Amino acid sequence: MLKLTKKTDYALMAINYMAYRKEGFLANTRNISETYHIPLEQLAKILQTLSKNGIIVSHNGPKGGYTLGVDPEQFTLGEVIRAIEGPIQMIRCIEGESSCSQTEQCTIRTPLIKIEQQLVDFLDNITIDTICNENEAIDQKKAIRGLSNISP
Amino acid sequence: MLKLTKKTDYALMAINYMAYRKEGFLANTRNISETYHIPLEQLAKILQTLSKNGIIVSHNGPKGGYTLGVDPEQFTLGEVIRAIEGPIQMIRCIEGESSCSQTEQCTIRTPLIKIEQQLVDFLDNITIDTICNENEAIDQKKAIRGLSNISP
DNA sequence: TTATCGCCGATTAATTTAGTCGGACATAAT
């Protein structure tokens, strides 16, 4: 049903949690886990993946945690999905690898690849702030914007 | 990974098989199954579902089979997906039913529903002929169009 | 030097998707 994975859900929540925070704020796994009732161990894994992909930045040791590593207004939903779930693919039979028994006579593959590309473009045009904007952090955001508008 | 189900794949292949056929042509499950190497029993199920949704029309008895029940230039990919896989939903937590343990404090649900709606609109604007056009049936199609162009 | 954090591989459990089985009903041809 073209569903996003629960992992992606969690990832987006975590990113949202970190977005538009004060300089120096560190989000740790436990806090996020408790805030959203996400299983700790699983969230840890997800954050590690995000970190490995540079989407968030890790700070080790006690009082450590994570910081958002990208600009919510530049970074897109498509990239988050790819980081967590791997490449976006509507069709399952990729050229070369793991071809299904239909690959030879499949008539719908080529046209679906084009549609898939449009889907990817669509997701790559949805910035993270579209998702983060609808909650309380919006106030902080406005404050930040107000500041940066002083020196145009 | 926003993947389409194999069932949908099969459904699209079958629809493609039936599209732009001569008046009176009946496609039977066995033929389609052998042409594309789709497991017979499974294809049968899929065709029954399509039939129940009016996408194809069934003709019982020997020499029976199926006929396309919709206009490939009017009918969309979104409707096929819905017929086979149920409603398109990126997010898994639907209001009321089966709420996950995050529903209460989930910050990403509302914005994702909007994005999901855009996705649905996108799929509802892709007509079946976009998928069927890229193969040999195109000749037949042109012939049909040529005929109908005689009397504008 | 220790308690608190992130890091990682492997494993198990749950859910979803794929494919199968067995038997009913419809009908055209013999």
Added chain:
DNA sequence: ATTATGTCCGACTAAATTAATCGGCGATAA
């Protein structure tokens, strides 16, 4: 009428994917 060939339908098993857990390591601020 009987038969062969087709659709129809529910329940079932198998495979694949996703969700969640476990156990132990490494970094570092207090």
